[in-house]
Amino acid sequence: MSENMLTLRNLKVVFPNAKGMIRAVEGIDLDIKTGECVALVGESGCGKSVTSLAIMRLLNSPPAVMRVDSINLGGLEIKNLSEHKMQEIRGKEISIIFQDAMTALNPVMTIGKQIDEIYIRHSNMSKKQARINTIKSLDLVGVPEAKSRANNFPHQLSGGMRQRVLIALAFACMPKLIIADEPTTALDVTIQAQVLEVLKNMQKIHEVSALLITHDLSVVANMADTVYVMYAGKIVEKASVKDIFESPYHPYTEALSLSVPKLSDTKHSFVQIPDSVPHPMFKPTGCYFHPRCNYATEKCKERMPLLKKLENGREYRCFYPRNFEDKKGDHS
Numbered sequence: 001m002s003e004n005m006l007t008l009r010n011l012k013v014v015f016p017n018a019k020g021m022i023r024a025v026e027g028i029d030l031d032i033k034t035g036e037c038v039a040l041v042g043e044s045g046c047g048k049s050v051t052s053l054a055i056m057r058l059l060n061s062p063p064a065v066m067r068v069d070s071i072n073l074g075g076l077e078i079k080n081l082s083e084h085k086m087q088e089i090r091g092k093e094i095s096i097i098f099q100d101a102m103t104a105l106n107p108v109m110t111i112g113k114q115i116d117e118i119y120i121r122h123s124n125m126s127k128k129q130a131r132i133n134t135i136k137s138l139d140l141v142g143v144p145e146a147k148s149r150a151n152n153f154p155h156q157l158s159g160g161m162r163q164r165v166l167i168a169l170a171f172a173c174m175p176k177l178i179i180a181d182e183p184t185t186a187l188d189v190t191i192q193a194q195v196l197e198v199l200k201n202m203q204k205i206h207e208v209s210a211l212l213i214t215h216d217l218s219v220v221a222n223m224a225d226t227v228y229v230m231y232a233g234k235i236v237e238k239a240s241v242k243d244i245f246e247s248p249y250h251p252y253t254e255a256l257s258l259s260v261p262k263l264s265d266t267k268h269s270f271v272q273i274p275d276s277v278p279h280p281m282f283k284p285t286g287c288y289f290h291p292r293c294n295y296a297t298e299k300c301k302e303r304m305p306l307l308k309k310l311e312n313g314r315e316y317r318c319f320y321p322r323n324f325e326d327k328k329g330d331h332s
C-alpha cells in the first residue's frame with residue numbers, strides 16, 4: 001500500500017437556491033492508497049454522499065455547483081473528462097455499490113443478464129464466456145446455486161442476496177476503486193455483518209481500493225484501514241481505524257465512538273450525541289461542532305480551527321484535541 005489510487009483535492013460543492021447557498025462540501029482532500037479501504041464517516045447531512053457522487057462525476061449540475069482542484073484516479077486526472085469518457089470509466093475503473101439494491105438493479109432483467117452485460121461491455125467477452133464469469137462471481141459473493149439463481153429477477157431474491165449481487169456487479173470488471181455508499185444500512189444486523197464480510201473479502205482478495213461511506217462507526221471497525229470523519233461539510237479528523245477508536249482527537253470523533261455499543265458493555269452506557277448536525281444554510285460561527293461540544297470555549301465560537309496535518313498522517317481540526325500527547329502544542 002504505497003501509491004495513491006485516488007487523490008481528491010479541495011472539493012467544494014454548493015447548491016444555490018432562492019434563499020441562499022447550501023454549502024454541502026467545503027474544500028475536502030481525500031487520499032486512498034492502492035488496496036486500502038478508507039471510510040468516510042459522519043452523521044446524516046454531513047456531505048458524504050455528495051462527496052462520493054462528485055468523485056464519480058455523477059452530481060447533477062444544476063442544481064449542484066462543483067469546484068475541485070484535482071480528482072486523480074490512478075494517475076488519470078478525471079475532473080474535466082467528458083461524460084462520454086466518464087461512462088467508460090464508471091463500471092470499469094470505478095464502481096459504486098448503493099444502499100438500495102432494489103433501485104440499483106434493473107427489475108425487468110435477470111441478475112445474470114445484468115452481470116453478463118458488464119463483462120460483455122467492458123471486457124469484450126462472448127455471451128457464453130460472460131455467463132461463465134457471472135456464475136463464478138455470484139459464487140464468490142456467496143449466492144447459493146449460482147447457476148440457477150442467475151436466472152432470477154431481483155424481486156425473487158432476499159435483501160441480503162440482492163446486496164451480494166450488487167457487490168458481484170461492482171467487482172465484475174476489477175475496478176481500481178469501489179465506492180460503497182451505506183452498503184448495508186437497509187439490511188438486518190445479522191445480514192449486515194455477512195454482507196460486510198463478503199465485501200471485505202472481495203476487496204482484500206482483489207486488492208481493490210475502496211471508499212466506504214457510512215454514518216455508523218461500528219461498520220468501519222472490521223472493514224476500514226483509514227477513517228476520515230466529516231462534519232457539516234468539512235473533514236474534522238483523519239486517522240487509522242485503530243487510532244480512531246483508541247485515541248480519537250476530535251470531540252466529535254470521540255462522541256461517535258462512544259455512541260457505538262460494545263459487546264463488553266453490559267450497562268448499556270453508550271452515549272448519544274446531543275442535538276443534530278446544523279442545517280447547511282445556517283452553520284454556526286467558529287467551529288461548526290461547538291454548539292454540541294462539551295469542551296468548547298469562546299475561541300471555538302469565534303474561529304474555525306485549521307485542519308492540522310501531522311507527520312504520521314493523522315489530521316484533526318480542533319483547538320482542544322482529546323487524547324493528545326502534547327497538550328501544549330499549537331492547535332490554532
Ligand SMILES: Nc1ncnc2c1ncn2[C@@H]1O[C@H](COP(=O)(O)OP(=O)(O)OP(=O)(O)O)[C@@H](O)[C@H]1O
Binds near residue numbers: 022046
Ligand atoms: N440535490 C440537492 N439539492 C439541494 N441540497 C442537496 C442536494 N443533495 C444534497 N443536498 C444537501 O447537501 C448536504 C449533504 O448531503 P449528503 O447527502 O451528502 O449527506 P450525507 O452525509 O451523505 O447524509 P445521508 O447519509 O443522509 O445521505 C445536505 O444538507 C443535503 O441537504
